Amino acid sequence: MCVLVPAEDSNEEEMCAVEEEAGFCEIEGAADNATLVQSKHHEAHFYDFHIVYSSSFRVPVLYFRAYCSDGRPLLLNDIEKDLPACSSKVLLETKWSFITLEEHPFLNRPWYKLHPCGTSEWMKLLCLGDEVAAKNGLAIELYLVSWFSVVGQVVGLKTPLEMVKSQRN
Amino acid sequence: MAQEEKSRSGRGSSSSTILQFVPFNSLADEGFWHRLSSLKLNKYGIDDSPIPITGFYAPCSHSQVSNHLTLLAESLPIGENDQSSMPAFSRGNRNRCPVPGTLYNTNTLETFHALDKKSLLKEEANKIWEDIRTGRAVEDSAVLSRFLLISFADLKNWSFHYWFAFPALVLDPPATLVESKRASEWFTPEEVKSVSVACNGWRNSSLTADVPFFLISIASNSHATIRHLKDWEACQADNQKVLFGFYDPCHEKDPGWPLRNFLALISSRWNLKSVHFLCYRESRGFADMELSLVIEALITAPQGLNDRQLVPNAVGWEKNKNKYVSRCINLAKSMDPTRLAESAADLNLKLMRWRALPSLNLDKLSSVKCLLIGAGTLGCQVARMLMAWGVRKITLLDNGRVAMSNPLRQSLYTLDDCLNGGDFKAFAAAKSLKRIFPAVEAKGEVMAIPMPGHPVTNQEEKSVVDDCNRLYDLVDSHDAVFLLTDTRESRWLPTLLCASANKITITAALGFDSFLVMRHGPGPFSSAHAKTSSADMDNLTLSDKGRKRLGCYFCNDVVAPTDSTANRTLDQQCTVTRPGLAPIASSLAVELFVSILHHPDGMFAEGDITNSTSSSGSSEPPLGILPHQIRGSLFQFSQMTLVGHSSNSCTACCDTVVSEYREKGIEFLLQAINHPTYLEDLTGLTELKKSANSFNLDWDDEKDDYDDDDDCVEI
Numbered sequence: 001m002c003v004l005v006p007a008e009d010s011n012e013e014e015m016c017a018v019e020e021e022a023g024f025c026e027i028e029g030a031a032d033n034a035t036l037v038q039s040k041h042h043e044a045h046f047y048d049f050h051i052v053y054s055s056s057f058r059v060p061v062l063y064f065r066a067y068c069s070d071g072r073p074l075l076l077n078d079i080e081k082d083l084p085a086c087s088s089k090v091l092l093e094t095k096w097s098f099i100t101l102e103e104h105p106f107l108n109r110p111w112y113k114l115h116p117c118g119t120s121e122w123m124k125l126l127c128l129g130d131e132v133a134a135k136n137g138l139a140i141e142l143y144l145v146s147w148f149s150v151v152g153q154v155v156g157l158k159t160p161l162e163m164v165k166s167q168r169n
Numbered sequence: 170m171a172q173e174e175k176s177r178s179g180r181g182s183s184s185s186t187i188l189q190f191v192p193f194n195s196l197a198d199e200g201f202w203h204r205l206s207s208l209k210l211n212k213y214g215i216d217d218s219p220i221p222i223t224g225f226y227a228p229c230s231h232s233q234v235s236n237h238l239t240l241l242a243e244s245l246p247i248g249e250n251d252q253s254s255m256p257a258f259s260r261g262n263r264n265r266c267p268v269p270g271t272l273y274n275t276n277t278l279e280t281f282h283a284l285d286k287k288s289l290l291k292e293e294a295n296k297i298w299e300d301i302r303t304g305r306a307v308e309d310s311a312v313l314s315r316f317l318l319i320s321f322a323d324l325k326n327w328s329f330h331y332w333f334a335f336p337a338l339v340l341d342p343p344a345t346l347v348e349s350k351r352a353s354e355w356f357t358p359e360e361v362k363s364v365s366v367a368c369n370g371w372r373n374s375s376l377t378a379d380v381p382f383f384l385i386s387i388a389s390n391s392h393a394t395i396r397h398l399k400d401w402e403a404c405q406a407d408n409q410k411v412l413f414g415f416y417d418p419c420h421e422k423d424p425g426w427p428l429r430n431f432l433a434l435i436s437s438r439w440n441l442k443s444v445h446f447l448c449y450r451e452s453r454g455f456a457d458m459e460l461s462l463v464i465e466a467l468i469t470a471p472q473g474l475n476d477r478q479l480v481p482n483a484v485g486w487e488k489n490k491n492k493y494v495s496r497c498i499n500l501a502k503s504m505d506p507t508r509l510a511e512s513a514a515d516l517n518l519k520l521m522r523w524r525a526l527p528s529l530n531l532d533k534l535s536s537v538k539c540l541l542i543g544a545g546t547l548g549c550q551v552a553r554m555l556m557a558w559g560v561r562k563i564t565l566l567d568n569g570r571v572a573m574s575n576p577l578r579q580s581l582y583t584l585d586d587c588l589n590g591g592d593f594k595a596f597a598a599a600k601s602l603k604r605i606f607p608a609v610e611a612k613g614e615v616m617a618i619p620m621p622g623h624p625v626t627n628q629e630e631k632s633v634v635d636d637c638n639r640l641y642d643l644v645d646s647h648d649a650v651f652l653l654t655d656t657r658e659s660r661w662l663p664t665l666l667c668a669s670a671n672k673i674t675i676t677a678a679l680g681f682d683s684f685l686v687m688r689h690g691p692g693p694f695s696s697a698h699a700k701t702s703s704a705d706m707d708n709l710t711l712s713d714k715g716r717k718r719l720g721c722y723f724c725n726d727v728v729a730p731t732d733s734t735a736n737r738t739l740d741q742q743c744t745v746t747r748p749g750l751a752p753i754a755s756s757l758a759v760e761l762f763v764s765i766l767h768h769p770d771g772m773f774a775e776g777d778i779t780n781s782t783s784s785s786g787s788s789e790p791p792l793g794i795l796p797h798q799i800r801g802s803l804f805q806f807s808q809m810t811l812v813g814h815s816s817n818s819c820t821a822c823c824d825t826v827v828s829e830y831r832e833k834g835i836e837f838l839l840q841a842i843n844h845p846t847y848l849e850d851l852t853g854l855t856e857l858k859k860s861a862n863s864f865n866l867d868w869d870d871e872k873d874d875y876d877d878d879d880d881c882v883e884i
Contacts, residue, residue: 032484034343036189036423037491044234069237070496071197073503098523100516107242109200110503115520 044069045082049155051144052105059119060144062151063104063111076101076112083156099154114151123147188346188466191419193316193426195333195487196237199500202329204242205274206322206504213274220246220272224316225265226381228416229450232460235425236418238268238316238335245272261379263372263454266416268381270316281321281330281495286486293317294336294483301338301434307398310382313430319495327504332495337429338481340468344432347465349422352447355463359391367393368414368449368456381416382431385447401439410445412463417448424448424464426485433481436468443467507607514606518559528791533766534559540643541565542618542663543653544594546746547677549581550755551651552598556606558763563602564647566614567594578748614643620658624843637838641666649673649762652722653755661821662838664721665830668692668822673765673772676722677758679746684754687798688761690719690815691773693824719776719797720813723821747803757799764792776812818857820848 050063066074066082076099098115126146149159213220222245224238261267271293275281297315300306306313320331353361364385371377377395384396387410395414396404404411413435419425428446435441448462489496502508515531522529539555541548544567552563570591576582579594581601586592595613602611618640619625619633644650644666652660652674660676667674667689674689695718768774768790776797794810801808817823829851830837840847849855 032339032343034187034189034339034429035484036191038191067199069194069196070498071199071201072498073199073500075502098520100520101512107200109203109242110509117524 045074045078047155049157050104050111051148054116057116057119059116059123060147061116061119062114062155064113064155065109065111079112086153114154119147122150126150186346188344188464189423190337190426190429191235191421191423192485192487193333193335193418194235194237195240195318197240197318197329197331197498198242199503200242201240201244202322202498202500203504204245205272205320205329206324206327208245209274209322210324215276217274217276217280220274222246222270222272222318224268224270224314225261226268226314226416226418227264227266229418229420229425229460230452230454232420232452235420238314238333238418239265240318244270262375263378266311266379266381268311268314268316270318273317273319275319275321278321278323278330281319284319286319286332286334289317289319290334290336290483290485291480293334294338294485295480297336297430298338298433298480301430301437304438306430306434307401307438310380310398313382313434314427326499327501328497328499330495330497332489333487335426335485335487336483337426337485338433338483340432340436341481342469344436344466344468347443347467349424349462349464351459352461352463353458356458357391360387360393361458363387363391363393364447365456365458367395371395372451372454372456381427383414385412385414386410387412412445412447414447414449417450417461419448420450420460422462424462432466432468441468510606511608514559514608526791528767530767531559534763535561537649537766538562538647539564539762540647540650541653542650542659543567543655544569544579544581544598544613545575545653545655546578546751547653547679547755547758548651549579549598550752551653551677551758552602552611553580553605554756554759555762556602556609558759561608562610563599564612564614564643565595565598566616566618566643567598568615568617569594571597578751614639616640618654618659619662619838619842620656621661621841621848622658622845630839633839633842634835637662637835644670644672647672649675651758651762652676653758655679660722661841664689664723664821665826668721669694669827669830671695671772673762674721675758675762677754678722679750679754681745682747682750682803684750684757684801685798686754686757686761686801687722688719688765688772689721689822690797692822693718693815693827695773718815720815721819721822724816724819725813726820750803753801753803757801761796761799764795767792768795776810778810778812818852818854820852820854823852825852 045066045068047064047066051060052063053059054061066079068074099112100115101110102113103109104111123143123146145159145163148157152159222240224240224244226238227236229236273284273289275284293315297306297313300309300312300315315336317334317336318331319334320329322329352364356364364387367385371380371383377383377397380397382398384398384401384404385393386396386404387393389409413431415427415431417425417427424446425448428448431446432444435444444466446462446464446466448464449456450460450462451457452460486493518529518531518534522531537560539560539562541551541563544552544565548565548567552565555563571579571582571586571594572591573587575594576584576587581598582594583601586597586601593613593615595615597613599611599613602609616636616639619636625633640662644663650663650667650672652663654660657678660678664674664676666672669692671692671694676685676687676689678685765772765774774795777794778796779794796810796812798811798813799808800811815822817825820826826848846855849858
């Protein structure tokens, strides 16, 4: 997922000072006129989302990370600025949306994750209203879509209704 | 921009424009630098020979954002052993088209800047040209996008200087643009459908998903097929429309960089003049014919295809904000283990706040300055527990050295600290705390505490005076003091100083199998409470008069502290205690402290006893009651809370003593230190004892006069 950021200056303090290469620009062949000179493009923030099963909590967990177009990772307060207003609200106010920083179970780098300790409780609540589910339990695909429709909101992702409808058929 | 003005060939009209390409963008993922750092440390050392790496890219998938040539942890050779010096150039997948590259990682910043960039670029470009000449590029087209990366990894402060180059062979004369259209407009509607289906099929098959250059042949019935480049001759046979397709990472109206070397391949290999390209782009995983472009271009074959001497020029160093300079990225926040430990600890405490204790004041905990007097069994445990609560400023004071028996019971020391006579405890403890959590601000102070009843000679007097002043400064510069020594008299001076300065004071004291943990009440001259209303004014007056304020460690004693180390009976030797006692007492001391910090009245709060609370009953305080004293026994596995008020004859905190101290300062202290009965005379304890002794006969009958509050049990 990309979030386009209006052409603001990225945090200059975060990056090292750029050193001017003495005389490099004058070297022949630095560019040719087949190279398009780009006007200043917008900075974009990139988000990667992973869904990983937690065997200790026995629920799926949402892991995510954010970075700029030069690979520099973004911190939580930067991420919060990218989220739509209603998501920030959800993040702050609900009991079930705590973001923590942990080692990704397979990639061994720190990733943000939505703490899973409330997941099984609110999934039960979600399924309460559905007789079929209450009796037989949810099929995995339907479970994941329902689960994602809740957690996605915390990170500003909306699940279209069609996804649930198509799963049921 | 270089000044090479290409001459227009005669065939083009004056309106023909040079085909322009959007430069490739790089994205080096943090995982790549992490992996490079560990390889550099563990495998390469100072070896700076070129390293073969793999880049990944995919067709553009967003109408406003171009895709990058990405480097990930997997881009570097796997494994630390010598066998796998080649990266696993395995098949990619639809999101990761693997592309070969070369990394030059230097050992110093100077070498990095001094690299001959022109010749490095030429070298990589030569490899591409060779692959074109020999036909390898037709078999394995990903080699057309070969790239170069130079870098310098500063592993001390986690900064990485780097510069990408995407070598592109310069056509002389350059290709000219005839027409550029959206694919949906150039193809007929049937063709659009068929091409989309064919592309999606190509993208979905694991055999072809990562093949970035291909042919599209369209039959007369609009049926489109996608074929490998090597099937070129076969495509000619059927008189079909043939387009050259490639994964275009760019989203713009102009084609992306990979087309440049593709053009070089086509012109030198198949000698065509007019070509049609499909710049393939996607949306949501499917071919997007609105975003994709079809471009018609004219090219001139460069001379000397078979002349090995003649290699086309190349361009392709990546610009950094429109300048030809290297880039630098600092990753300390996500790679420095100290920073990571800090943020993990912080999040852990926040998790506690979120789950169980919304009123947890983490700022207060991280900013409070704690002074621990004594770095023994109690001191070590208290320090560790404080760190677990998020306290970051801890000073330990102790005169002694680590002895061989210490590490077992004093949790900050190991055998190494005992060697060569033993390190100073205060220093060893501070070092140990930093080893556990590097972000802690831990300091050790090696000094003795002047004690009453331990007279000093004239020569010693100066150093005693210095110690008194030093202790005064330490108490003054901290917010909370823990009295964790192993004698009664060593607690006297700190108690007095804290009472005079109104610092939070926590005492922990051990018997063989019993303990006392208590918080001292405020001193006799406390300024107004934080929350004083007119209704509280009565309480305030009483408190100022010293009647109702909670007592200190000495308030319950009728004897002044004397030399207790001489002639000690066995049961008074508190250096022998059941091992479980110190951790219990230390933990209670820390929890009591945290409760004080979270109580609205702080150290001025009334003392609670179990099953009651002093608050007005509106809501239960989140951390529970705030007792004054906790006394426990392992013999009974029991514990009780008590309240004791200050005594007017207390040798440490009554207003007589504190005012005498404030008036006479060091003189008063020296008197108390040198003359055993001075304090008792001053406070009237001498008088008290005299009058008590005169009531010998009725002593036993007056048990009910005993105020429950004035419990005379001494530990």
